[in-house]
Amino acid sequence: MGIVAGLDSSPEFTRIVVCDADTGAVLKQGYAPHPVEGRPSDVDPQAWLLSLGEAAGGGLLEGVQAIGVSAQQNAVVPLDAQGNTVRPALVGGDKRAQVAAADLVDALGGREAWAQAVGCVPQAAQPVTKLRWLNKTEPDAALRTAVLLQAHDWLVWQLLGRPVRRTTDRGGASGTGYWSAATGSYRSDLVELALGHQVMLPEVIGPAEAAGTTPEGLLISAGTGETMAAAFGLGIGLGDAVVSLGASGSVMAVHREALVDNTGMITSLADATGMHLPVVTTLNAVRTLRGAVEMLGLSDLESLSDLAMKSTPGSHGLVLLPYLEGERTPNLPHTAGTLSGLRRESMKPEHLARAAFEGMLCGLADALDVLRGRGVEVRRVFLLGAAAELSAVQAAAPALFGAQVVVPQPADYAAIGAARQAAWALGASQGTLDPRTPPMWQGPAAQVLEPGEELAVGQAVRQQFVAVREQMYPGAFR
Numbered sequence: 001m002g003i004v005a006g007l008d009s010s011p012e013f014t015r016i017v018v019c020d021a022d023t024g025a026v027l028k029q030g031y032a033p034h035p036v037e038g039r040p041s042d043v044d045p046q047a048w049l050l051s052l053g054e055a056a057g058g059g060l061l062e063g064v065q066a067i068g069v070s071a072q073q074n075a076v077v078p079l080d081a082q083g084n085t086v087r088p089a090l091v092g093g094d095k096r097a098q099v100a101a102a103d104l105v106d107a108l109g110g111r112e113a114w115a116q117a118v119g120c121v122p123q124a125a126q127p128v129t130k131l132r133w134l135n136k137t138e139p140d141a142a143l144r145t146a147v148l149l150q151a152h153d154w155l156v157w158q159l160l161g162r163p164v165r166r167t168t169d170r171g172g173a174s175g176t177g178y179w180s181a182a183t184g185s186y187r188s189d190l191v192e193l194a195l196g197h198q199v200m201l202p203e204v205i206g207p208a209e210a211a212g213t214t215p216e217g218l219l220i221s222a223g224t225g226e227t228m229a230a231a232f233g234l235g236i237g238l239g240d241a242v243v244s245l246g247a248s249g250s251v252m253a254v255h256r257e258a259l260v261d262n263t264g265m266i267t268s269l270a271d272a273t274g275m276h277l278p279v280v281t282t283l284n285a286v287r288t289l290r291g292a293v294e295m296l297g298l299s300d301l302e303s304l305s306d307l308a309m310k311s312t313p314g315s316h317g318l319v320l321l322p323y324l325e326g327e328r329t330p331n332l333p334h335t336a337g338t339l340s341g342l343r344r345e346s347m348k349p350e351h352l353a354r355a356a357f358e359g360m361l362c363g364l365a366d367a368l369d370v371l372r373g374r375g376v377e378v379r380r381v382f383l384l385g386a387a388a389e390l391s392a393v394q395a396a397a398p399a400l401f402g403a404q405v406v407v408p409q410p411a412d413y414a415a416i417g418a419a420r421q422a423a424w425a426l427g428a429s430q431g432t433l434d435p436r437t438p439p440m441w442q443g444p445a446a447q448v449l450e451p452g453e454e455l456a457v458g459q460a461v462r463q464q465f466v467a468v469r470e471q472m473y474p475g476a477f478r
Helices: 046-055 095-108 111-118 127-137 139-144 151-159 170-174 188-195 226-234 286-295 301-308 349-372 391-401 413-430 452-472
Strands: 003-009 013-020 026-033 066-071 076-079 147-150 167-169 203-205 210-213 219-221 239-245 249-253 266-270 276-282 319-321 338-340 378-384 404-408 446-449
Touching: 003 046, 003 151, 003 226, 003 413, 013 046, 013 413, 026 046, 046 151, 066 151, 066 226, 066 413, 076 127, 076 151, 095 111, 095 127, 095 188, 127 139, 127 147, 127 188, 147 151, 151 167, 167 170, 170 226, 170 266, 210 413, 219 413, 226 239, 226 266, 226 276, 226 413, 239 349, 239 391, 249 349, 276 349, 286 301, 286 349, 301 349, 301 391, 319 349, 319 452, 338 452, 349 378, 349 391, 349 452, 378 391, 391 404, 391 446, 391 452
Parallel strands: 003 066, 066 219, 167 203, 239 378, 378 404
Antiparallel strands: 003 013, 013 026, 076 147, 210 219, 239 249, 249 276, 266 276, 319 338, 404 446
């Protein structure tokens, strides 16, 4: 069918993969950092273009027939009526918008009203919340804003030469806080509630549709957010979940329908294939492990893992509720962590080390159970992040999650997912692929871990964790 490319514009860098459109085999790669220091909340989008140009240098894209774009989520690019940026893009988990998030929740009548409207409750990072912040703190900029794009929308628009038509995809739109995955439509009234007036919003196109073609004949696919692109790059489907181990944690799974969760624990996103991607987030994942490293005077996570492996499942009765930064799952924003089960015989470094791993994984297992409780099938869990390689994580995760665990080899799955989307759009345009069925690329090389005989032991550890959680916070998940 040809050669395609996928680019991933993350907060820190651009990575490009060039792939065979039929098999997904990676042929070439490019990389460039973004020319910005740190992770500021305000970024000139031109920095993304400069990084893209550098990453594509040396003729990397020669012979490429289609490009897919993945980019950081929650970035808002406000444009004026002429298509110029009104101000730098608002990106990342912008803590400046925390008050704005609370304002929006109250303005619509509470968390349940938001969950019913768009499948999620406003958080500080979301575009709709950033619009509220912009309206309240920079009213002149808000008034001049006539068009709203996200990072991948803006990059696609630039690659196409800034056409009159502006597009986005279901995945990216579902994270804005003003598009509903359940109805497949915008809630422009929520944009007006946040920004103070109506604006032009990009057209939401289908997973296999092309956003357009450059004058040189290069097809550009719809693009999508990093989360959706990574899921597509991994090739997850029904029965699969992805657990991401960052400072905070997230659990997402493929589902046939959008979920409405009045508690706000589930964010109902759309994926890059026409399915749905409910997500549950925990605030405390690897930050729990790093806290234990500092507390025990160790050097790194690997040494913490080695120490934990000297203990046994259940950590000799120690249970850590890892709510060090408060928690979202369960919704306990003002709580702190709890260490329970201290006895003279359990007061050893190895038991505390293992309790940190078990606490982190049990918290993520709670998030998995939130999805299971809503009818989401989870037979296999993909475990992502550097901490997924740790022996203490791999030893405990299958039994605590109650499922097969797959640890893929490290790769930029968002860029691969963007390339796969480009191949789909290219094949659909050529008539060689069904627009309803994505290209069947080979899955990632991975280590597969089974619960095996440890399943009963793992469930006993879970029960120990749940007992302490219910004692401390009865009814937290009701």
